Amino acid sequence: MKDDGxxxxxxxxxxPGLTRRDAIRHGLLAGAMLVxxxxxxxxxxxxxxxxxxxxxxxxxxxxxLNGKPVRVACxxxxxxxxxxxxxVALPGTKKGCDHGQCGAxxxxxxGRRVLSCLTLAATVQGKSVTTIEGLAHGExxxxxxxxxxxxxxxxCGFCTPGQIMSAEAFLREPGGKDPAQIRExxxxxxxxxGAYLGIVAAIQESRRKAVx
Ligand code: FES
Ligand code: FES
Numbered sequence: 001m002k003d004d005g006x007x008x009x010x011x012x013x014x015x016p017g018l019t020r021r022d023a024i025r026h027g028l029l030a031g032a033m034l035v036x037x038x039x040x041x042x043x044x045x046x047x048x049x050x051x052x053x054x055x056x057x058x059x060x061x062x063x064x065l066n067g068k069p070v071r072v073a074c075x076x077x078x079x080x081x082x083x084x085x086x087x088v089a090l091p092g093t094k095k096g097c098d099h100g101q102c103g104a105x106x107x108x109x110x111g112r113r114v115l116s117c118l119t120l121a122a123t124v125q126g127k128s129v130t131t132i133e134g135l136a137h138g139e140x141x142x143x144x145x146x147x148x149x150x151x152x153x154x155x156c157g158f159c160t161p162g163q164i165m166s167a168e169a170f171l172r173e174p175g176g177k178d179p180a181q182i183r184e185x186x187x188x189x190x191x192x193x194g195a196y197l198g199i200v201a202a203i204q205e206s207r208r209k210a211v212x
Contacts, residue, residue: 084116108165151199171210
């Protein structure tokens with residue numbers, strides 16, 4: 001979805017009594033609304049395939065995206081990351097290195113975490129793809145998103161969608177709740193701001209709630 005320049009309504013940093021946590025929470029919700037819009041608005045329907053802005057679309061990929069069936073025309077060389085960001089206008093998935101080294105582009109394919117910059121769009125034919133836009137329910141954040149806010153697990157936020165998608169899958173994988181085990185399980189996701197203490201604490205809390 002393109003930014004039309006309008007700001008989401010809500011509290012301003014100058015509002016008296018506004019805490020940093022309130023501001024972050026509001027910013028996350030506004031961001032989620034901005035990238036997701038009304039549920040999956042603007043996505044191509046199964047009946048009307050969207051043409052990606054490429055000179056020669058030689059392929060049509062049909063798959064489920066955040067629970068909805070879509071068909072997208074694209075070139076066979078297009079990566080899933082580019083198809084998500086440019087083909088169907090879901091920019092929540094970030095392009096960091098574009099070389100499989102940072103984890104910013106992590107999404108789920110059939111429930112497993114995958115680096116979308118190393119995945120050709122053609123390979124998700126018939127599969128189920130989930131992005132950060134598909135994690136929250138409307139304005140109700142996913143518990144992991146709440147935990148990231150509660151533990152100040154980000155600064156600039158660029159790596160955060162990939163961190164959260166990776167953590168959500170990690171929590172469904174066998175693994176411990178010790179910080180060392182969490183660091184090992186999340187080692188493919190780099191944070192240039194160094195928010196690792198908060199990230200590990202947020203995941204540890206979520207793991208503890210899931211497996212008391
Ligand atoms: S953008 Fe995919 S791993 Fe860095
Ligand atoms: S919060 Fe800035 S890169 Fe992780």
